[in-house]
Amino acid sequence: MGSRSLLNRLKDRNYYYVWIGVFFLLLISIVLSIYYSALQIDYTWRWYRIPQYFAYQEQVEIKSEIDGEVESISKKGKEAVVRVKGLEGTESYAVPASALTVEEGDQIYYGDTLSSYKKWRVGILMQGLWLTLKVSIIAIVFGIFIGLFTGIARISSNPALKWSAITYIEMIRGSPLLVQIFIWYFVLGTLLNNLLANNGIAQIPPLWFGVAALACFTGAYVAEMVRAGIQSIHRGQTEAARSLGMTYVKSMQHIILPQALRRILPPLAGQFISLIKDSSLLGIIAIRELTKATREVVTTSLQPFELWFVCALLYLVLTFSLSMLLQHLERRQLVV
């Protein structure tokens, strides 16, 4: 009997590994079929072109703006100051000491290179990634606050609060985000910026209308989660808190919301991941986030296959990190 069950277990384990093998086979065959199909249309993969969109070295040349003579070069650590004496006066240029291309006493003319060196610059994809991250984080923070207050207003007995909350939630959830972004930028943005211009105040850049659209969009969904979370907490909790003399606000703050937020953490995580992905729509109002940046690079580099894969991967990095972070929070709270 013993040997038989051992055999069974061995068989089970072998089956397990077989299915793992099947999984990887599936993965490899998808990759290969894409590669093969690309060969069929004579697509040339040029992965080596991709890193430059993350970071690249820029050639920097510092040029003289006057004719004259190099009067002095004074070095201070890694910096050097080149003083050029011309007929109409003296100009000084600060350059890296190691990249000098002139010496003291050299005669130079307008446009001559004084120093030439390479400098690392952040590529457009990294800039896009950073902007996506920034927009998402700001929108998430505002979304949480909007959601919290709207969620509480939603279950208030005051009709002004309650109906405002319901109207807001239904309107936001009932229309496409793309349309909302257009309204924020082309309608509200135009109105607001005209108003500001008429009063001589600086314009609000498109970025903030994009953030507002995303925050309001997320806020409506968060509000419904907050409402459900609060309502899921047993009535006895409120009664116990209030019977101790706590006000409504204090009992919300110390008793109800901490428990409710803990419960809605998993759906909140999903909502925030959606928000990161939805930020890709902001490209339509000239915000150069990751998707818009990728599109621009594609039009100049003509390597769409690599770039869109990289773009998707970068989103995955963002969303996966967020999901890990929230899972960590969730687990920590379960222990505590």
Place this chain on the structure above:
Amino acid sequence: MIVAKNISKTFKSHSTEVKALVNVTAKVDKGEVVVVLGPSGSGKSTLIRCLNYLNVADEGSIVIDGIDILDPKTDINKVRAEVGMVFQSFNLFPHKTVLENVTLAPMVVRKNSKEEARKKGMALLEKVGILDKADVYPDQLSGGQQQRVAIARALAMEPKVMLFDEPTSALDPEMVGEVLDVMKNLAREGMTMVVVSHEMGFAREVADRVIFMDEGAVVEVGTPEHFFTNPTHERTKLFLSQIL
């Protein structure tokens, strides 16, 4: 200490009306222990919840320590701070430790310092015999332990009156004793108490007065001896014959 006069309460839903309290008048003096008895649905829980404004009486007046709690101008939070309440289902805060459960309200409502609240909290936990569990979370405690923490939590506010709404009804039988012992000690110290309960032994031993209710009205009020040995009303006799 507590004077409730002619209070009535009707629960209305879409199609039905339930008269929970009909013209109830009751009085609790300082230092007195009053036990409210009655069959289920008799309105005793509603009565005690009305005393704490968790239910709002439709008519009548309730005066606690000289303050009319049904007056719209009254700050009910101030009154509640002086009135401790213990619930049937404990209602401890599950996201806070035992000690935090006890110290939260004194810090938030009474603005006690953390150190002060902690010291008082530890003393109260010792009093209810649960000091060793100060740093665990409520879900790791037995029902009896939870209810004792709930009593300590209410006492931390140094209330003038304690209301107990069926404090032992949700407990396993072997845990009823430990909670009743805490309550008896409290009574011996002179705490004013209103207890809704089915514990006849407790009523007989500790109560100064017993209020018997049925169908939302007070049927009989008297000392435990009178109530258990020589009740006047037929309804009381029937009730006692059913439970004893």
